[in-house]
Amino acid sequence: MKAEFNEQELLKGLASNDTRVIEIIYKENFNMVQSFILNNNGTYDDARDIFQEAMIALYEKAKSESFVLTSKISTYVYSICRRLWLKRLQQMGRFVQQIDGFEETVQVEDDLEIHEKRNAEFAIMERALNSLGEPCKSLLEGYYLKKLDMQELAKSFGYTNADNAKNQKYKCLTRLKKLFFAQYNIGE
Amino acid sequence: MEDILLIQAIERYLDGTMLPAEKAYFEQLRKNTPEIDQMVVEHSMFLAQMDAFADRQQFKQALHQSHQKLMEKGEINEGSAIHTKGKIIMLWNRYKKVTSIAASVAGAIAIITSAMFAYFSPAVNVSQLQQLSKDIEVIKRNQQVQGSLINEVKSKLPENARLISGGTGFLIDTKGYLVTNAHVLRGSGAIVVNNKGQEFTASIVNIDPAIDLAILKINDKDYQPLKFLPYSIAKKSGDLGEEIFTLGYPRNEIVYTQGYLSAKTGFDGDTLSTQIQMNSNPGNSGGPVLNKKGEVIGILSTRQTHADGITFAIKSKNIYSLVNHLNNNDSEKNSTKIKLPLKSYIANNNREEQVKKMEDCVFLVKAYNN
Numbered sequence: 001m002k003a004e005f006n007e008q009e010l011l012k013g014l015a016s017n018d019t020r021v022i023e024i025i026y027k028e029n030f031n032m033v034q035s036f037i038l039n040n041n042g043t044y045d046d047a048r049d050i051f052q053e054a055m056i057a058l059y060e061k062a063k064s065e066s067f068v069l070t071s072k073i074s075t076y077v078y079s080i081c082r083r084l085w086l087k088r089l090q091q092m093g094r095f096v097q098q099i100d101g102f103e104e105t106v107q108v109e110d111d112l113e114i115h116e117k118r119n120a121e122f123a124i125m126e127r128a129l130n131s132l133g134e135p136c137k138s139l140l141e142g143y144y145l146k147k148l149d150m151q152e153l154a155k156s157f158g159y160t161n162a163d164n165a166k167n168q169k170y171k172c173l174t175r176l177k178k179l180f181f182a183q184y185n186i187g188e
Numbered sequence: 189m190e191d192i193l194l195i196q197a198i199e200r201y202l203d204g205t206m207l208p209a210e211k212a213y214f215e216q217l218r219k220n221t222p223e224i225d226q227m228v229v230e231h232s233m234f235l236a237q238m239d240a241f242a243d244r245q246q247f248k249q250a251l252h253q254s255h256q257k258l259m260e261k262g263e264i265n266e267g268s269a270i271h272t273k274g275k276i277i278m279l280w281n282r283y284k285k286v287t288s289i290a291a292s293v294a295g296a297i298a299i300i301t302s303a304m305f306a307y308f309s310p311a312v313n314v315s316q317l318q319q320l321s322k323d324i325e326v327i328k329r330n331q332q333v334q335g336s337l338i339n340e341v342k343s344k345l346p347e348n349a350r351l352i353s354g355g356t357g358f359l360i361d362t363k364g365y366l367v368t369n370a371h372v373l374r375g376s377g378a379i380v381v382n383n384k385g386q387e388f389t390a391s392i393v394n395i396d397p398a399i400d401l402a403i404l405k406i407n408d409k410d411y412q413p414l415k416f417l418p419y420s421i422a423k424k425s426g427d428l429g430e431e432i433f434t435l436g437y438p439r440n441e442i443v444y445t446q447g448y449l450s451a452k453t454g455f456d457g458d459t460l461s462t463q464i465q466m467n468s469n470p471g472n473s474g475g476p477v478l479n480k481k482g483e484v485i486g487i488l489s490t491r492q493t494h495a496d497g498i499t500f501a502i503k504s505k506n507i508y509s510l511v512n513h514l515n516n517n518d519s520e521k522n523s524t525k526i527k528l529p530l531k532s533y534i535a536n537n538n539r540e541e542q543v544k545k546m547e548d549c550v551f552l553v554k555a556y557n558n
Contacts, residue, residue, distance in 0.1 A: 017247065023254045030264050044266040045350065052251050059247055090493070091371060092470045118240075125241045126376055127392065144235075145242040170192045177234055 007073055015062040026055070029074050033081045040085065050088070054080040057108075057115045071106045079105040083112055121184070128179035136172035143169055194224070198231050344379050344387045344408075349558040351375075356436040356475035356488075357404060359549040360421060360507060361526045362413045364406035366390070367507055368474035368553050369489050370397045375555040378404060383442045383547045386410070390553075394514050399460055399506050400489055403514065403526070404553070417529040418545040419476070422483040425462055425503045428452065432464060434488050435543065436475030437552040444543055445472070447499070449485075454500040455492065461502045462486055468499040474553060477501045482534035482542055 013021030030051055037047040054077050061067055069076060082105060129137055135157055142148045142156075154165035200206050201214050218225045258264045355372030357380060359365065366380060373392060380390045388408035395402040426432070426449050433446040447466025454461030464477065468491050477486035486501030508528065515525045534542045 017250065019250055019254070022250050023257065026251070026254045027258055027263050030258070034264070034266075048255065048266070049352070052248070052255075055251055056244070056247060121237065122241055122244055123376070125237060130376070131391065144238045145245065147242075166196075167192065170195050174191060174195065177231075180234065180237075181230075 007069075010073065011062045011067075011069060014059055022055075025058075025073060025077075029077045032074065032078060036078070036081065037085055041089065042085065046085075046088070050081050050084050051077075053084055057111060060115060060118065061111060075104055075106055076108070079108045080112065083108055124183045125180060128176055128183065131179060132172065132176055135168075136175065139165070139169055140172050140176060194227065195231065198228050199235075201228065202232050202235065344389050346377070346556075346558050349377070349556040351554055351556050353555045354437065354471055355473040355553050355555075356471065357551045357553040358435075358474075358476040358484075359414070359417055359551075360403075360511070360528055362415070362417060363524060363526075364388075364390075364411055364413065365393070365526050366404040366406065366551060366553070367487060367510075368402055368404060369487065369502075370395050370400045370402045371489075372474050372553050373402050373404075373555045375557040377558065378553055378555045380404065380406060380551040380553050382551055385440075388551075394510060396510060399510070400502060401487065401506055401510055403510060414548060416533070417549055418532070418534045418542075419478060419482045419484055419549070420530050420532040421504050421507055421528045422479070422485045423505050423508060424485070425452065425505065426479055426485040431480050432466070432477050432485065433539070433543075434466065434468075434472065434475045434477050435546060435550045436468075436472035436488065437550075438469035438471035440552065442547060442550060442552075443472075447497070450498075454502075455490070458500075460506060461489065461500045464488075464499050464501055465497050466499045467497050472499075476546075476550065478542075478546075480539075482532035482537070482546075 033051045034047040154162045159165040357366040357368035390404045393403045430449045450465040451463035475488045492498040
């Protein structure tokens, strides 16, 4: 490992969204994953997609309370990518006989299942937000996602005062909740 | 209005900005009214979900930035394949003038050369001249090809969107409702392209990964609704040995394939689908499977990997259940109900005519992420 950080510190940094750490992990693992995917019928786009998905899975794992990583970061990331890529190939209906790559792997199925469930939830949220329409979407994004101040938001949207904007925001939120739970409960 | 006040109170309660007395009152209210208690739980869960969502978006952004940064530093390398599109546009924009000047100079030189050639060697006959006009045409064609490339790039995809998968979809209602496979729509949005290459924006109306079906709605002002659909959606699943065919987009162009129904159940005895013998390719997913009477009996969805030509189609009656579910659930909203076509108008036509009439109803579906 690099002298600067050990693995535990890296994971801690990742969990706290430290850009410097993200970059280090990115740099150390991306090329390995990219060559694996390119060697197995993938494109540069696929490689980036799969790798970033694995980074998100690692990030979420690092943030969870019950977090223990029993392998090296690189082994974990590689295992996730391998699994994701196999799945993607199968979905595309390609013939998958032997997938090349000799790196050591660890069991990641459970983690991936959790990750995919979360992905599905986020997809529902994204769809709900997208079908909300403007200005609801931007208003809610501004307040809840970007955490902007209500005063500022009211001004930038052209509401006469923060209270009116706030009222509007609650109306939008109620609609979003309805949309979200309608989908979410089907998924259960 | 009351609801809003309640949510307002809940939100203040959750982020701890209530005054002590008010808080005590609210907690008492929670204890006594299970509905309010439920609302508080639901709301705090929803807020947590929103927070997680925000967090995920931020992290994605950070990953994207790291990627860009490392690319700039040359720590990672993506060859050149990935940037070709962007580069072509850039190069074209930069050298548009130069290219056209070069082309006309080339044309002029070609004319002058052959004119000189004709002048200095009078023995040569007229066919040489014809050759010349062809040459100019070639130059013109080349330019057109470049032009069409640009048109292709300037599509209805939102900016920054990346295509992640493609498949086929077909109309089930002339108002612009399409059916496709759920697995085709892996991204956050989709556009559909007709057999003439015209693009339309579409939104996902309903998606059910369990039966692997989804309904899209074209909401694009450029879309001209058809008068009627030539085919019908069958409620029965067809007989063994029945001859069938499909239209789909394994390439960017519509492709016809035929085969026969080979088993009444799908992979591993799956009763939602049927097995058909037909060569299919990635991109065929979501295409209609029709019998010779022009009735849709299935939606092409998957194929077996280690066997040749074994393809599976989801039975068309699943479209009915999906649509009924949607029609019933959406009754409160103003959305119009989907009416499935019940009569095939192409039962007595021969295959070429059937295909010709259907082409306009089968679309290329492109899913993207942004």
